[in-house]
Amino acid sequence: MGISRFLLNSITSFEKLLGGLALSGAAGLLVFDVVSRELFGSGVYGAQKVAVYLAASAALLGMTVAVHQGGHLRITGIDTLIPRRLFPLVVRAGDALSAAVCLYLAFYAAKLVRNSAMFGEADPVLGFPIWAVQIILPVVFLLAALKYLLHAFDSSLKPAEMEE
Amino acid sequence: QEAWKLGQVGAPGSGLAVMGDKFATAVTEASGGAFTVERQFIGNEQEMVQQVLRGRVEMGVTSPQGMGVAIPAGTVLGLPFLWKSDEERDFVVQTKVKPVLEAIYEKAGLKLLQISSAGYYGVFCKVDCSDPATLKQQKVRVSATVPSRVFWENQQVNPVQLPVSELWPGLEQNLVVAADIPLPYYVTTPAVESAPHFVAAKHFHADWIYFMNLRKWNGLSDEQRTAIQEKIPTSQELTAFYDSEVEKARRQLVDEFKGHYYELNDEQRAKWHNNIETKYPEILASMTEEARSLYEVIVAAKKEFAVR
Amino acid sequence: MTTTSSFSEPREGGQALGLYLFAAVLALLALLGALGLTSLKVSGFGALIVVLLYFRLPIILVVGVLAAGVHALFASNSDVEYLMQDMWFALDREVLLSVPMFILAGALMARGSIAKSLINCMSAFTAGLPGGLAVATTLACAVFAAISGSSIVTMLAVGSIAYPAMIRQGYDEKFSIGLIAAAGSLGIMIPPSIAMILYGIMTETSITRLFTGGIKPGLLLAGMLVLYSVAMNLRRNSGRFSASAAARSVVAGFWALMMPVILLGGIYGGYFSPTEAAAVSLLYAALVELFIYREMKLADYKKVVVESLIMLGRLLPLVAIASSLNTILDYEGVTQAWVVAIGQAIENPVLLMIAVNLLLLGVGCIMEVSSAMVVLSPLLMPIMVNAGYDPVHFGVVMTANLEIGYLTPPVGLNLVVAMVAFKKEFSEVVRSVLPFLVLMLIWLVIVCVYPAMVV
Ligand code: NA
Ligand code: NA
Numbered sequence: 001m002g003i004s005r006f007l008l009n010s011i012t013s014f015e016k017l018l019g020g021l022a023l024s025g026a027a028g029l030l031v032f033d034v035v036s037r038e039l040f041g042s043g044v045y046g047a048q049k050v051a052v053y054l055a056a057s058a059a060l061l062g063m064t065v066a067v068h069q070g071g072h073l074r075i076t077g078i079d080t081l082i083p084r085r086l087f088p089l090v091v092r093a094g095d096a097l098s099a100a101v102c103l104y105l106a107f108y109a110a111k112l113v114r115n116s117a118m119f120g121e122a123d124p125v126l127g128f129p130i131w132a133v134q135i136i137l138p139v140v141f142l143l144a145a146l147k148y149l150l151h152a153f154d155s156s157l158k159p160a161e162m163e164e
Numbered sequence: 165q166e167a168w169k170l171g172q173v174g175a176p177g178s179g180l181a182v183m184g185d186k187f188a189t190a191v192t193e194a195s196g197g198a199f200t201v202e203r204q205f206i207g208n209e210q211e212m213v214q215q216v217l218r219g220r221v222e223m224g225v226t227s228p229q230g231m232g233v234a235i236p237a238g239t240v241l242g243l244p245f246l247w248k249s250d251e252e253r254d255f256v257v258q259t260k261v262k263p264v265l266e267a268i269y270e271k272a273g274l275k276l277l278q279i280s281s282a283g284y285y286g287v288f289c290k291v292d293c294s295d296p297a298t299l300k301q302q303k304v305r306v307s308a309t310v311p312s313r314v315f316w317e318n319q320q321v322n323p324v325q326l327p328v329s330e331l332w333p334g335l336e337q338n339l340v341v342a343a344d345i346p347l348p349y350y351v352t353t354p355a356v357e358s359a360p361h362f363v364a365a366k367h368f369h370a371d372w373i374y375f376m377n378l379r380k381w382n383g384l385s386d387e388q389r390t391a392i393q394e395k396i397p398t399s400q401e402l403t404a405f406y407d408s409e410v411e412k413a414r415r416q417l418v419d420e421f422k423g424h425y426y427e428l429n430d431e432q433r434a435k436w437h438n439n440i441e442t443k444y445p446e447i448l449a450s451m452t453e454e455a456r457s458l459y460e461v462i463v464a465a466k467k468e469f470a471v472r
Numbered sequence: 473m474t475t476t477s478s479f480s481e482p483r484e485g486g487q488a489l490g491l492y493l494f495a496a497v498l499a500l501l502a503l504l505g506a507l508g509l510t511s512l513k514v515s516g517f518g519a520l521i522v523v524l525l526y527f528r529l530p531i532i533l534v535v536g537v538l539a540a541g542v543h544a545l546f547a548s549n550s551d552v553e554y555l556m557q558d559m560w561f562a563l564d565r566e567v568l569l570s571v572p573m574f575i576l577a578g579a580l581m582a583r584g585s586i587a588k589s590l591i592n593c594m595s596a597f598t599a600g601l602p603g604g605l606a607v608a609t610t611l612a613c614a615v616f617a618a619i620s621g622s623s624i625v626t627m628l629a630v631g632s633i634a635y636p637a638m639i640r641q642g643y644d645e646k647f648s649i650g651l652i653a654a655a656g657s658l659g660i661m662i663p664p665s666i667a668m669i670l671y672g673i674m675t676e677t678s679i680t681r682l683f684t685g686g687i688k689p690g691l692l693l694a695g696m697l698v699l700y701s702v703a704m705n706l707r708r709n710s711g712r713f714s715a716s717a718a719a720r721s722v723v724a725g726f727w728a729l730m731m732p733v734i735l736l737g738g739i740y741g742g743y744f745s746p747t748e749a750a751a752v753s754l755l756y757a758a759l760v761e762l763f764i765y766r767e768m769k770l771a772d773y774k775k776v777v778v779e780s781l782i783m784l785g786r787l788l789p790l791v792a793i794a795s796s797l798n799t800i801l802d803y804e805g806v807t808q809a810w811v812v813a814i815g816q817a818i819e820n821p822v823l824l825m826i827a828v829n830l831l832l833l834g835v836g837c838i839m840e841v842s843s844a845m846v847v848l849s850p851l852l853m854p855i856m857v858n859a860g861y862d863p864v865h866f867g868v869v870m871t872a873n874l875e876i877g878y879l880t881p882p883v884g885l886n887l888v889v890a891m892v893a894f895k896k897e898f899s900e901v902v903r904s905v906l907p908f909l910v911l912m913l914i915w916l917v918i919v920c921v922y923p924a925m926v927v
């Protein structure tokens with residue numbers, strides 16, 4: 001197994017693990033809040049807010065998981081306009097372009113996070129700095145950029161567009 | 165001519181929106197034609213504050229709780245039963261707290277322009293709850309702040325955190341039997357029908373803080389800055405206007421919606437108060453160092469007021 | 473899960489750019505035109521988008537560049553950083569929590585046995601009725617709408633179970649998608665309704681009366697969808713109704729059937745909020761699959777979680793980007809300007825009602841329901857009340873208009889959800905909902921003309 005493939009698979013597995021934990025954690029917290037309220041007469045302070053952060057992180061991780069697994073939705077109708085001969089080239093250029101777009105978005109996401117830290121924005125419910133959660137935003141765009149870049153270098157690494 | 169925005173949470177037509185318009189008009193006049201200010205509804209206070217910090221929205225107005233995302237120190241003004249009287253509050257906030265906050269705001273990249281009042285919180289219930297004992301072990305909607313949590317724990321309710329949009333159906337379905345908001349907001353919600361008993365517990369006070377992006381402020385000429393500070397409505401004007409809104413809402417509740425309004429006597433108020441000061445250390449411990457030193461300022465100023 | 477995937481099938485040609493791109497470009501041009509911008513900047517930007525599409529970029533990235541471009545080039549006092557800020561604000565919201573929960577619960581039930589049992593029951597009870605399963609799906613949406621205040625949640629919760637079943641029974645794909653998208657939209661008409669809560673708060677109208685006012689129009693639309701389902705499937709052989717088979721399906725599906733009972737009972741009994749109901753349904757589904765049906769293995773759970781993760785990753789970022797475009801529309805005052813223009817130009821109440829409906833249908837194309845409600849209801853309500861309309865009636869009319877907006881491209885959340893959940897091309901989804909759009913427009917006219925149904 002080549003190093004690129006190994007890298008792609010490990011990153012995606014890690015994202016799946018993290019995202020899966022975040023999603024399950026959000027669900028678990030919400031359920032625990034209800035159960036604790038009905039059985040013990042008091043809900044869990046801040047449970048909803050933490051669940052929101054977990055679910056948001058899960059959604060963003062899901063976005064980059066989809067890059068190397070299952071794929072993102074595309075308007076495929078346009079494919080017929082691409083000459084057969086040029087198709088492999090267009091695919092690679094497209095992945096490179098995708099990487100560029102993700103880097104572009106990552107840059108501004110990083111700007112958002114830097115400013116959040118600079119302004120000292122803190123979650124009013126839980127007290128911790130918002131940048132600590134927001135950091136997931138540039139991270140997922142960077143991870144997506146990396147994966148698109150690897151796809152561009154070796155299109156055999158590219159997953160089939162939908163696996164199920 | 166630049167078009168500036170004053171971000172605020174009051175729905176169009178509400179007292180808060182009218183106050184926002186007064187403020188926006190005054191600043192527009194003071195700008196000498198350089199820019200206009202229009203009120204912009206932004207439903208989430210914290211989001212609005214974050215936008216003002218970045219200069220996307222130039223000005224804003226909100227409670228210290230809404231500001232908590234950027235100015236955690238100010239949330240100390242949200243301590244339950246902090247004030248003995250309106251006079252005490254006015255003295256302490258305007259002469260002692262405001263200068264301290266101004267410096268804190270400046271450090272955070274914001275210019276504090278004015279502090280007025282958006283009234284006191286009351287408790288509204290499905291049944292007469294002028295005695296808080298009726299709410300013991302009952303499910304009550306608690307907002308996601310430490311002062312709110314501690315205040316309600318002190319009344320031994322079963323606290324339920326709900327986003328405000330789920331509060332209204334939640335009241336109808338008995339998910340909660342009570343919650344707390346200021347009276348003028350209360351009368352615009354379906355709670356007047358599903359929970360028609362409003363108790364003027366006055367446990368929390370909402371200061372109403374006008375502020376703007378510091379870079380925009382520094383970009384103004386000296387004349388413009390002086391003009392703005394002279395022309396904006398005074399704290400007394402804004403507070404007096406809001407007090408009249410509270411009275412209007414009270415009449416509307418009783419006459420129009422056939423709801424119930426309970427003014428509390430000293431004995432009843434003591435039950436709501438329930439020695440909450442003993443819980444202040446717990447609340448303060450959850451706040452920032454800066455908040456705790458602001459609290460010291462408040463304590464000293466309250467003593468000074470008592471002597472006068 | 474055996475969903476038919478449009479991706480694995482060979483593409484037929486001639487589909488061109490699809491309705492989506494066309495509508496998106498139109499909407500963008502309308503926005504820019506309204507801002508008084510045309511020219512080089514616009515055409516250059518338009519060309520960039522076409523290039524990105526030609527190089528086969530995913531929709532999420534194309535829409536991301538589109539939104540970034542609007543922030544950087546066209547919106548006043550803006551920056552691409554604000555796109556990120558808006559996206560974050562959109563994700564950082566309690567009301568959105570129910571979406572991941574119902575996606576997860578739906579995936580779990582579909583892979584496990586609950587969905588199967590529910591479908592068996594629905595089929596057994598509607599056997600003999602033409603379009604029986606379609607009728608059952610519509611009714612399930614109406615029932616679910618009574619616990620959920622949101623349309624996408626209603627559509628996801630029912631659709632993830634009903635769609636595969638309808639396909640298995642041989643229903644037309646387009647019909648199935650259109651029906652689920654349309655019936656799912658009932659979520660904001662049958663109370664509780666997030667849209668009506670927003671209208672009530674923004675215009676100081678009684679939300680209780682709005683909720684009551686939505687019941688009959690909601691049931692009317694459900695009824696129309698039922699009739700349409702029967703009419704479209706008259707020739708479908710749906711077997712014969714057998715009381716014993718129905719009874720057996722109830723016994724076999726007892727634990728699955730308890731799910732809606734627990735959800736409805738929990739919410740109306742005051743045990744949990746609609747958002748929490750999503751988490752509770754997830755817990756219940758997990759317990760039933762784990763301890764009662766016991767067909768799922770740990771590996772299956774992992775698959776369910778990853779499946780849901782990817783679906784979320786496709787859906788929520790799109791919703792978040794759309795919400796940023798809505799914020800721009802709000803801050804630039806585009807739609808507000810339209811309202812002012814209409815209010816000044818038209819005095820005749822009937823013409824006004826028609827104009828406002830057209831405006832709202834247009835707005836429904838480019839704005840998401842909640843933001844449109846917040847921005848436009850305080851502007852429109854006084855104009856309509858001035859012209860003699862009842863504020864509650866107008867609230868329901870406005871909700872109905874924006875409900876239709878769930879099905880109109882380019883910004884139609886039910887379309888996006890259908891695209892993600894049923895793995896279909898956007899243009900295909902759009903074509904699927906067209907007949908239902910016509911049906912809903914007829915319904916809208918009825919709701920406008922008969923205020924007695926509302927107040
Ligand atoms: Na509903
Ligand atoms: Na739409």
